[in-house]
Amino acid sequence: xxDQLSSRTTDSTAAVNPxxxxxxxxxxxxxxxxxxLLEVRDLRVNFHLQRSxxxxxxxxxxxxxxxxxxxxxxxSGSGKSVTARAIMGLLPKKTAEVLGSVRFEGKELLDxxxxxxxxxxxxxxxxxxQDPMRSLNPTMRIGTQIAEALHSHQKITRADxxxxxxxxxxxxxxxxxEQRFHEYPHQLSGGMRQRVMIAMAxxxxxxxxxADEPTTALDVTTQAQIMELLRELQRELNMAVVLxxxxxxxxxxxxxxxxxxxAGRVVEQATTKRLFKHVRMPYTRALLDSIPSxxxxxxxxxxxxxxxxxxxxxxxxxxxxxxxxxxxxHKCEESPILETTEDGxxxxxxxxx
Amino acid sequence: xxxxxxxxxxSxxxxxxLLEVRDLVVEFAVRERSGVKGAKVQAVSGLSFDISPGETLGVVGExxxxxxxxxxxxxxxxxxxxGEVIFEGQDLTKLSNKDLQDVRKHLQIIFQDPFSSVxxxxxxxxxxxxPLIIHGAGNPEEREKRVTELLDLVxxxxxxxxxxRPRELSGGQCQRVAIARALALxxxxxxxxxxxxxxxxxxxxxxxxxxxxxxQELGLSYLFIAHDLAVVKYLSDRVAVMYLxxxxxxxxAELLYLQxxxxxxxxxxxxxxxxxxxxxxxxxxxxxxxxxxxxxxxGCRYRxxxxxxxxxxxxxxxxxxxxxxxxxxxxxxxxNSNTSEPRD
Numbered sequence: 179x180x181d182q183l184s185s186r187t188t189d190s191t192a193a194v195n196p197x198x199x200x201x202x203x204x205x206x207x208x209x210x211x212x213x214x215l216l217e218v219r220d221l222r223v224n225f226h227l228q229r230s231x232x233x234x235x236x237x238x239x240x241x242x243x244x245x246x247x248x249x250x251x252x253x254s255g256s257g258k259s260v261t262a263r264a265i266m267g268l269l270p271k272k273t274a275e276v277l278g279s280v281r282f283e284g285k286e287l288l289d290x291x292x293x294x295x296x297x298x299x300x301x302x303x304x305x306x307x308q309d310p311m312r313s314l315n316p317t318m319r320i321g322t323q324i325a326e327a328l329h330s331h332q333k334i335t336r337a338d339x340x341x342x343x344x345x346x347x348x349x350x351x352x353x354x355x356e357q358r359f360h361e362y363p364h365q366l367s368g369g370m371r372q373r374v375m376i377a378m379a380x381x382x383x384x385x386x387x388x389a390d391e392p393t394t395a396l397d398v399t400t401q402a403q404i405m406e407l408l409r410e411l412q413r414e415l416n417m418a419v420v421l422x423x424x425x426x427x428x429x430x431x432x433x434x435x436x437x438x439x440x441a442g443r444v445v446e447q448a449t450t451k452r453l454f455k456h457v458r459m460p461y462t463r464a465l466l467d468s469i470p471s472x473x474x475x476x477x478x479x480x481x482x483x484x485x486x487x488x489x490x491x492x493x494x495x496x497x498x499x500x501x502x503x504x505x506x507x508h509k510c511e512e513s514p515i516l517e518t519t520e521d522g523x524x525x526x527x528x529x530x531x
Numbered sequence: 532x533x534x535x536x537x538x539x540x541x542s543x544x545x546x547x548x549l550l551e552v553r554d555l556v557v558e559f560a561v562r563e564r565s566g567v568k569g570a571k572v573q574a575v576s577g578l579s580f581d582i583s584p585g586e587t588l589g590v591v592g593e594x595x596x597x598x599x600x601x602x603x604x605x606x607x608x609x610x611x612x613x614g615e616v617i618f619e620g621q622d623l624t625k626l627s628n629k630d631l632q633d634v635r636k637h638l639q640i641i642f643q644d645p646f647s648s649v650x651x652x653x654x655x656x657x658x659x660x661x662p663l664i665i666h667g668a669g670n671p672e673e674r675e676k677r678v679t680e681l682l683d684l685v686x687x688x689x690x691x692x693x694x695x696r697p698r699e700l701s702g703g704q705c706q707r708v709a710i711a712r713a714l715a716l717x718x719x720x721x722x723x724x725x726x727x728x729x730x731x732x733x734x735x736x737x738x739x740x741x742x743x744x745x746x747q748e749l750g751l752s753y754l755f756i757a758h759d760l761a762v763v764k765y766l767s768d769r770v771a772v773m774y775l776x777x778x779x780x781x782x783x784a785e786l787l788y789l790q791x792x793x794x795x796x797x798x799x800x801x802x803x804x805x806x807x808x809x810x811x812x813x814x815x816x817x818x819x820x821x822x823x824x825x826x827x828x829x830g831c832r833y834r835x836x837x838x839x840x841x842x843x844x845x846x847x848x849x850x851x852x853x854x855x856x857x858x859x860x861x862x863x864x865x866x867n868s869n870t871s872e873p874r875d
Contacts, residue, residue, distance in 0.1 A: 253731040368594065397593040397758055402802040424731065427804030454806055466806060468736035470765035476784055477766070479740045483733040486701050 212244040213283070215418040216265070216303070216386045221278040223257070223264050223442075230491040234260045236443045237516070238278075240435075242386065242418035249421045249429035249450070252439035253465075255487055258422045261439075262388045265420075266305050267295040282386065301331045304379040308391035310371035314363040320374050321347075321359030327381045346377040350407060369400035373407070380411065387412075388420040393428070405432050426466055430454050438462045441488055441498035444516065448523035458523075458530040461499045497527070505529050547620070548581040549752050550605070550720055555579070555614035557597070557604045561825055572825045574600040575611070576776040579851075582720065587746065587753040589767030589784065591760050591799065593821055597776040598756045602724045605754065606640050607631055618720070636666055639713035643725035645705035649697050655682075655708050656693040662715045681711040684748075685741060703734035710741065714749070722754045727762060739766060760803060764788050769857070772796050775824050775832040778851065782858035792860035795833050831863065839864050 223235040235257040242248050250258050263269050264276050267287065280287045282303060287295065299305075307313045315323055324346060325339040334342070340359070347355035350373040363371055372392060379387060389408065393401035409432060412419050421433055429436050430450060437447040438459065446459035457463045467481040474480070485502045488494060494501050500510035507529065514526045557575040574597045582588050592598050604611040607623050616623040618638055623631065642648045649658050659678045663669065669677065679689045685707040697705050706726065713721060723742070727735045743766065745751055757763050763770055764784050771781040772795060780793040791797045822828055822835055831849050834840040843863050853859040 253733060398760070398802040399593060399799060401804075405804075425804065426732075426806050430806040431804045465732060468733050469806070470736070470739065470761045471805070472761050472764060472788060472800075472803065474761070474765055476764060476768075477743055479743065480736040480765075482736045482740055486703060486734065487731075 212246065212416070214241050214243050215283060216420070217241040217279075217281040217284075218261075218265065219279040219281075221261065221264060221276070221280060223260050223269065224275040224277075226273050226275060227491075232491045233493075234442050234490060235264065238437075238439075238444055240437055240444075240447065242420060244385065244416045244418055245412065246435070247412065247419040247421055247433045249423060249433035249436045250439060251423055251426060251429050251436055251465075253424060253487055255490070256439040257442040258424075258439055259390055260442075262305060262390050262420070262422055265388065266299055266303060267292075268299075268305075300327060300384075301382040302384055303386045303388065304382075304384040306372075306375050306379050306387065306389045306392050308394050310368065310375045310395075311363060313375060314371060316363055319360050319362060320366070324374070324378045324381055327378050331382045342381070343377075346381055347374075349380065349411070350374075350377045352377070367400075368396055369404060372396065372400075372404055376404075376408070376411070380415070383415070384417060386418045386420070388422065390422045391424070392421075394423070394425075401428075408432075426469060438465070441493060442490055443498070443526065444524070445499065445527070446523075446525040448521075448525075452521065452523055458525040459499075459527045460503050460505050460529075460531060463531055464502075464504075505531075548617075549584045549586075549619065550582040550754070551615070551617040552581065552605065553579050553615040553617070555601065555604055555616065556612045557600050557609060558612040570825060573776055573827075574824060575604060577614075578776075578778060580771060580778070580781065582752050582754060584719065585746070585750050585752055586769070587755055587767045589755045589757070589763035589770040590773055591756075591758060591763050591770065592773035593758065595821065595824065596773045597824070598758075598773055599724055601773075602640065602722050602754065602756055605722060606635075606638065608640075632666075636716040637719045638722070639716070639718040639720075640722040640724060641706070641709050641713050641726045643728050645702060645709045645729075646697055648709050649705065649712075651697050653696065654693070655687075655695050655697075655700070656689060658697075658708060659712045659715055662712060666716055668716065677715070681714055684714065684745070685711045686737075687711070701734070702730055703737060706730065706738055707741070710738075710745075714745070717749070718751070720752045720754065722756070724756050725758070726755075728757060728759065735762070742766060760788075760799060772799065775821060775827050777832060778859075778861065779833060780860045780862075781851070782855070782860075786855070786858055790866070792854060792858065792865040793833075793862050794837050794839055794864075794866065797866060798836075831861075833862075 218238055218240050221235055221238040225232040225234055238261055240248055250261060252258050265280050269276060276288060282298060287298065314320070321340070321343050324343045328334055328339045328342060344355045344359060347358055352358050352370060352373050366374065392408070393404050396404060405428065408419065423429060433450050436450050436453050437444045438461065439445065440461050446453070446462050457466065464481070464483045468483060470480055483502050488498055496511040497514050500506040503510070509528045514528050516524050516526045518524050555575055555578040556573060558571050558573050561570040561572050578601060580588060590598055600609065603609045605616055611624060614624070618634060621634065623634060626634065656678050659681055660674050663674045663677060668674065682689045682692065687704065687707055692700070692704065700708065727738050730738060739762065742753065746753065753766070755763060755766050767784045769782065770784045770787050771778045772793065774795050780787065780791065780796050787796065788800065791800060828835050830846050831844040834844040837844065841864070849861045849863050851859045851861045854865065
């Protein structure tokens with residue numbers, strides 16, 4: 179991978195960034211089956227509040243291989259971002275109880291101490307947030323900020339770091355990178371800021387990137403550019419990507435597999451192709467139907483999911499979607515089992531479509 | 532003053548426009564930057580459009596193209612530098628702030644973030660009652676009846692939601708409250724500035740359906756501003772596409788999406804992710820970001836990103852011309868509607 183990377187930038191990359199070279203050794207060539215990089219098993223997150231316990235994520239299971247993208251889709255409050263933070267070990271230890279297993283290249287991350295976790299975070303596994311303005315330091319030049327990320331994970335001289343940062347800025351297609359190095363976040367547009375965030379995330383050659391609504395704050399045109407960029411970089415670096423989004427269209431276009439979340443649990447999970455061909459869970463169907471698409475006849479009422487997502491601290495018994503479901507019956511008062519089909523697709527519904 | 536729900540004495544002769552905007556220009560002074568003194572930015576430069584009673588005009592465009600500035604200029608929230616905003620036969624730009632208050636009964640706006648458009652310490656029923664008090668409508672009993680009606684109209688219950696404070700509502704419910712407040716004085720035109728953009732899809736569908744129902748029941752007109760092209764198409768009779776403070780295309784919604792004339796409209800449509808799973812065609816991919824409106828390109832403002840730009844585009848600013856009834860485009864080299872493949 180590193181030779182591909184350096185050919186994109188300059189030949190000095192390998193010398194400047196020893197990490198990149200080490201990574202290349204670990205990675206299999208594109209012909210062999212790609213290794214599972216991130217494996218999440220039965221992840222559960224409970225927030226212990228003063229008066230109540232909020233089960234924010236219940237039994238999340240998925241894995242991503244190198245070069246693969248999984249989409250986690252759901253409305254706000256469905257537990258998407260909590261899942262991302264739990265994987266990254268970013269939840270407050272005092273209030274958040276994280277159970278289950280998160281393995282990176284077979285190594286359990288949940289057992290690691292803060293100090294050990296810091297070795298992985300930002301280097302092997304990175305997180306790109308939605309709002310680049312709030313994740314960047316407004317008082318620091320962008321080049322310096324990216325260099326800071328480099329310095330925290332590797333021994334590198336200032337001059338080498340500068341060189342590497344300019345390469346990274348070029349890699350995320352920021353024009354006149356040399357000058358941009360010295361600019362502050364407020365001088366950049368939203369799309370450019372998100373590119374800077376991606377450059378920073380890529381600085382130490384990550385194997386897994388979790389992108390939490392990376393384009394939600396951006397225009398459709400900029401969104402298309404950023405998503406294309408992410409896809410190209412993923413191919414070049416053979417990264418595993420976890421794309422968190424509320425946008426079904428984005429998931430359909432840029433993922434290999436989709437997990438749909440509702441009220442903290444996965445209600446349906448399948449390869450993207452099969453999911454959009456055959457939806458089994460009524461919630462997924464309802465979510466798809468409530469998006470006005472370009473071929474939807476104007477002014478004809480959209481089919482609507484009645485009510486609103488449940489309060490996680492007071493979930494209805496059984497299937498959490500049943501109070502809003504058109505197909506709900508008595509049986510739905512019992513919790514549905516997450517069934518697995520022959521193809522390996524999974525869905526949690528007593529009466530699948 | 533009567534405050535009945537069905538009060539809609541259209542003072543307009545038939546065929547007349549509810550809102551007519553002519554050559555609207557909004558200018559802001561730019562702080563001194565890199566040695567340029569007294570620089571001005573034209574956020575909106577020469578917009579003209581009209582809205583008939585009961586009609587919805589949708590406006591789409593990227594961040595910073597001047598959509599919201601246009602909305603505020605129509606409301607006279609920021610006074611335009613020049614141009615006319617004729618609402619029900621009156622030019623609002625010539626009215627004093629005091630006279631405007633009367634007009635605003637019939638001209639209301641709802642914003643993107645419902646929580647920041649209501650007072651967090653007020654109760655829902657007081658929030659909705661406030662415009663009625665300001666405009667001296669009815670006595671307390673009549674007002675309470677009206678508040679009940681309004682809440683009912685937007686799908687809330689005064690007994691359940693009336694005494695709540697905004698923080699006790701969900702985003703969708705709070706947007707309903709903002710809509711109920713805007714409806715309190717029976718407006719004829721409602722300006723919706725990204726009114727559904729911050730809502731989850733399932734809630735967004737509920738609010739869109741509500742807006743459509745209100746339009747049918749109350750004969751409302753909307754100036755509906757959003758960046759989501761599908762949402763705009765769904766709600767609008769006509770759609771205008773805005774780029775750097777100017778309209779580059781305006782036309783009937785169905786036609787504009789089926790046969791876009793302006794290369795920018797094509798590029799916007801191609802950028803939408805679709806659940807069909809086919810990657811968009813990207814034949815007119817937008818290579819670079821929009822230039823700053825402080826220093827717009829000469830001639831056609833879109834030419835720096837346009838795949839079809841030629842010498843003429845840099846020299847001469849294209850004027851809006853109508854190639855089909857109601858379908859106008861400001862481009863020297865519009866898409867050929869005969870050869871372009873119909874998009875689905």
